[in-house]
Amino acid sequence: MEWHCKAFQDLSAAELYRILDARVQVFVVEQNCPYPEIDGKDPESVHLYATENGEVVAYARLLPAGLSYTEPSIGRVLVKEELRKTGLGKTLMNRSMASMQELWEVDVIKIQAQDYARPFYASFGFEPISDVYPEDGIPHVDMLWHRQ
Structure with missing residues (x-):
């Protein structure tokens, strides 16, 4: 498995x-x-992903402060x-949070x-800051992590 962390402009068309x-x-x-998967935020984001045999097997989008929220954020988390x-998740x-520390000292x-x-993210120290709400027909909750 090979890990990559790249700004949008550093991604090849194939990547x-x-x-x-x-x-x-x-x-x-x-x-x-x-739903509209392509939302205009990719060009300003950093893309962290793992590949195996040329295929993306894990991915997270790292968004700087001010792009989605006042705070920096992690989105599109998938395995x-x-x-x-x-x-792998x-x-x-862990790699997402460490990369954000290196990039932006969050x-x-x-x-x-x-x-x-929610329990998965809570295991990293994220705490809910909203009630559960529907987003594209799927129950979501906003969560926040603070450096200790």
Whole structure:
């Protein structure tokens, strides 16, 4: 498995294609949720992903402060279905948070989590800051992490 952390302008067309394919497969096809996956935030984001045999198997979008929220945030967190429950998601989140520290020296990170994943994110220190609400027909909750 090979890890990559790249600004949008450093991605090749093939890398971007594989990233968008993985995101559409999980968030649109697998979750049966038609929504605008391409939202205009990718050019200002940093893209952290793992590849295996040329395929994106884990991905997170790291967004600087002011792009989605006042705080920096992590979004589009995914692990390919057959690799879930292997620890890859934990590695992805740890790498995401460490990369954000290196890039922006963050003290706080905000996420919009699917409610079922709340315990997963809580294991990294994220705490809910909103009630559960529907986003594209899926229950979500806003969560915040503060550096201790």
